[in-house]
Amino acid sequence: MALLGFKKFAVGILLLSVSVHVGAAAPDTxxxxxxxxxxxWRENHLVGFGIVTGLAGTGDSPRSRATRQSLANFMSNFDVMLTSDQINSRNVAIVSLMAQLPPITHQGDKVDVIVTSLGDARSLVGGTLLLAPLKGPDGKVYALAQGAISVGGYRYDQNGNIAQKNHATGGVIPGGAQAEQDIFSxxxxxxxxxxxxxxxxxxxxxxxxxxxxxxxxxxxxxxxxxxxxxxxxxxxxxxxxxxxxxxxxxxxxxRPDQRARVVINERTGTIIAGGDVKISKVTVAHGDLKVSVLTNYFVSQPQIIGRAGPNIRTQVVPNTQINVNEEQGGMVELPDASSVGDLVVALNKIKVSTRDIIAILQGIKTAGALHADLILQ
The missing domain is CATH 3.90.1150 (Aspartate Aminotransferase, domain 1)
Structure with a gap:
């Protein structure tokens, strides 16, 4: 595979080609x-529901009826009988739990747990998940999750001012789930x-x-x-x-057989093409026409001062200028069986921008000269 990475500099486009061979195997095997x-042979997905406590006033608001009901149900297990209407705390939040067990899992093995907020909590920073079961698609409990949440971000707000880094309503508990039964696929x-x-x-x-x-x-x-x-x-x-x-x-x-593909990421200006991607004989003509419209406003002030009347007033007058700049275009002609790398090198010589290279590849594909699947991301 050849990696073509493009970044726009003052001198043009950077072309990077990387070829890697791993191990002592024969080439391409x-x-x-x-x-x-x-x-x-696959992983087993688990999902669960839990309560996070220890939040510093960033948990679910009293409007979250599900949070108050869940907390009342939890406290009833310890003979603390309260109705959901009697609970009013911003230090708790209800969350969804997700984990994946390997194809072969033994009782006591630990896996990571992904925690995401289900209510209107502002942040899970500093929270701890209470013991919660993780179930499989068959409804059976395969693991138990519990522990402190690592968020990797924060969110603080005061008087309408907000300071935030990453997403504070989701996090992970490293090794937070423990398998309760053996799984063998x-x-x-x-x-x-x-x-x-x-x-x-x-x-x-x-x-x-x-x-x-x-x-x-x-x-x-x-x-x-x-x-x-x-x-x-x-x-x-x-x-x-x-x-x-x-x-x-x-x-x-x-030795696997590969389908020729060219992957284009328009957001980052990156083009990735296999080394066997060929282009038929083609001619590319490239030109650039730039039109800019500039409008300046100035104020027309009447010369008669102190004699204001119904028809005498200050007027704002626009002054519009249109500039047309047509740069000299370039032409590239490629022989038959050229590669995408050959095309990029040729276009780089005439200082074609990354965005224009992407448009040219799309045009060559439409013309039927690019013998590969064009994938846009």
Whole structure:
């Protein structure tokens, strides 16, 4: 991959090209574990509801009925019987909780918890989450969360003046959730098969994956299921220890086939293109016409002083000037099978701005000369 990063300076555009080779593998070959994953091997999402206390007057307002009701329910567990109308505190807030458990989790393992405000609290700085259950999509409790919240920002307001850094209504509790039961996600089916799924579906790549697996184990174990998955049968002799087979499977190297793409970020003026992105023979003519309209106002003061009448008064008169400046344009002609990098270097020589380069790439794509998907961000 070639990274083309552009920043506008007085001298023009900076072109940066980076090429990285990792490991001792053959050029352009990648291990299967970097191309995808085994089907069923995924993280488990948890969600919960909790109460944050210890806020310095920045919690939910008394208008938040859900906060007052939640606090009354919590206090009733400790034989403190109060109605929601009897609770009036800005030191508490109701929050939503989110966490992710790894595919294999043992009882007692700890994970981070994301905390976000549900009410109208102004800040969660200094707050502590009370013990709260985290549930999965099946409604079962898989972890318990509790601890001090790290916000990484602040928000203070006084007499209409506000000082804020980052978002103070969200934070994280590092290691704040503890798993209450074991979780095991097995990609192996009852018939001794499993599916390997690519992150980017592609028929050419998945065919190469199947051939590499069969060639490595010297038997027909893999068959293509679709453009994103290959079904692999574990040899009968390794069913008792499938982890060893899966470990060997992950280290198989394959040369993936990539679809040509050019990614453009118009906000930052960044263009990222693969090294194999080609451009057909094309001619680009670039010119710049600048029109500026400047209006100045001056006051017309009557010369007769002290003789004011119905038709004598001060008048504001506009003075408008229109300036047209047409700069000399440049022309770039590229031979067949040129790359995006060649185009950028040529445009840089005639001092074309980053925004104009983006517009030119869009025009070349429309003309059918850019043989890649153009992705705008």
């Amino acid at each position: 990648i291990r299967l574990k970097e191309l995808g994953k085994f089907e069923g 097995s990609p192996l089916r009852d018939d001794g098969t499993m599916d390997f799924v690519l992150e980017s579906p592609d028929y050419t790549t998945i065919e190469r994956v199947a051939k590499a697996i069969n060639l490595t184990f010297k038997q027909t174990l893999a068959s293509v299921r679709d453009s994103s998955a290959v079904r692999v049968a574990i040899p009968p002799g390794q069913l008792a220890n499938p982890s060893a087979f899966m470990s060997a499977l992950e280290t198989i190297e394959v």
